[in-house]
Each structure stands twice: as C-alpha cells, then as structure tokens.
Amino acid sequence: MEDTTDGATRRGVLRTTVAMAGASLVGTAGLVGQATGDPGCDGERPLASMIPQYGHYAHFPLGPDSWGRRLNPFDGRDGECRWLAKPTGEGGVRCRVENLPEGRNAGFDLHVGPLGNVHEFTLETRTLTTNGGSSATLFVGLYLDVDGDRDFFAWSDGPGTVEPWSGFGADGEGVAFLPADGTVTVDDDTEFQLFHMAGDAAPATLGELKGGEVDGAGGVSVDGTTNAAFYVGVTSGGTGTEEVVVESAAAHTPDSAGSAVPMGRPGDAVADSGSSRNFGRVGEAAEDDINERTAASEMSDCTKAAFDRLANRDDL
Known part of the structure; x- marks a missing residue:
C-alpha cells in the first residue's frame, strides 16, 4: 500500500506533518459557521447520514499501518490500539484514536464538487478527550481530483467492504491541522501543506488553489473546476487517547448568506x-x-x- 510515484506513503505524510504542525492552527482559518443544510430540503440532515451518500469513512483496516475507506462506520482494535469513527445518537460523528502511532487518525471524507463553488467549509466540533492542551487536533485533508476521473486517489480490493489505499494515483492532497474547539472554518486564507503536486510545491491557500496558482502532478491544471473533497479526522499524538465529536459539516457558496452547498459526488x-x-x-x-x-x-x-x-x- 505504498505510493512509489514520489517515494512517500500516505502513512508517512500523516506521521511527518503532525510532527511539524503539532496542535497549532495552520493558516488563518476563522471560527464561524453553521450546521449543514439538507440538499433535499427536508430540514437539516445529520452528518452521519451524509457520509455514505457523499463520502466515506476512512480507517486502518489491516492494523495501524494501513489506510482504507468504506461506507460503513468502524471500531477497530489491535491489542491496546483502537480507532473508530461512528455516529452519535444526535447524528454527529464520534472519532477516536487510542495508543496509535503518532500521526495516525480516524475520520471521514465528504465530496463537495467543484472547488471554486466552495467559499467556506465549516465544522462544528468538540473535544471529548485529549492528552495535551485544551483541544484535540483535527487532521483536515483537501482531496483534489487532478485527473478528473470522478474519484480520489487509487484503491485496491480488500477484505469485506474495505478498499485499501494504494497510492495517490494522479491526484493530489492538501493537509491542515486545526483544533477541535468549537466552530472551525476552512476558507480562502487557510493554508495547506501539499502532497503529490507539481515539482516541490510550497504550501498554498485554498484561494490560491482555486485561482489556478498550483499545478497537480505532471503539470495538470488545478483550479476552481477541479472536483474536491474534505477529509476530517482526529489525530494521534503517539500515546493515550484523542477523541472528538464532529457535530456537523457544511460547504458554503460564495454569495450565499450562510446557506450550505448541496454536496455530491465528484462531477455533480x-x-x-x-x-x-x-x-x-x-x-x-x-x-x-x-x-x-x-x-x-x-x-x-x-x-x-x-x-x-x-x-x-x-x-x-
């Protein structure tokens, strides 16, 4: 499950970026937002019910050194290690990592369609358990469908409903670390560390990515038409337990007064x-x-x- 195209694995990305960023806020994300609106106009849709329709649960299906995705919640264990992401009774998602190696995480992704349509991406979060500071650290990944194949990265067949991660493919990713201490917003000023992009891509903001200022691997254009997804997970510090509840998630259009964008599969x-x-x-x-x-x-x-x-x- 290594991506040999650039000599890096996603496991390594998770490990090294946490060590660099710690629990600090990367970029200048603000702290405003609201709960997710229902694309079908049936009132608010719980986050837990959105994931199987617009994304995946992501976890380590073969132990803490693997990475995969599935449509169903999970609660995995390996000796003293535990990692889970599953619905709460209120429709949010509880994410927990326990005694995992540093940088591992447990969470979910949501597909949001063309990147240029996303003015802000907001999360309502709260920390249940953390080993340091006042809040646990969220791993926020920005998936970029650089090759336009309507999916993100490369996956292989695995046990049961799990698809193990097998590399970036032609796609790219940005990573930011944000504190799970209330309402968290990713906006045009939020800076992401970039992986599997053209050359030695420096960190870039969401606005710079939407504006076409950074190319994907092989020089393929990345801009506001590129389909995107956001991954949200709680990050392990290497020992003990980190646990959060993500109560809601919403993408917002550029001119809407807090209204949520209907989320969808890439290309919608x-x-x-x-x-x-x-x-x-x-x-x-x-x-x-x-x-x-x-x-x-x-x-x-x-x-x-x-x-x-x-x-x-x-x-x-």
Missing part, C-alpha cells in the same frame, strides 16, 4: 440556494434564469434550491 453540478448565478459546472440557459427570477418571489428557499439545481442540470 452544485447549485446556489439563493440566486441563480451559475454555480453549476456550466452556465445556465437564459430562459432558466428568467423563469427563476419570475417565480422567485413565490418560492421558499428550499423550493428555490431544488429549482436551481434542476436548471443547472438542464444545461449539462
């Missing part, structure tokens, strides 16, 4: 829940926009969001 159209200002992967037809404006005053926000998503899909 993402529409704004307020205006009809082209938040799909391609522009809307003029008649779609006119019809939306005509009916807007009679639509609830939820109905408007559904209408706008359909308008975007009409043009795909």
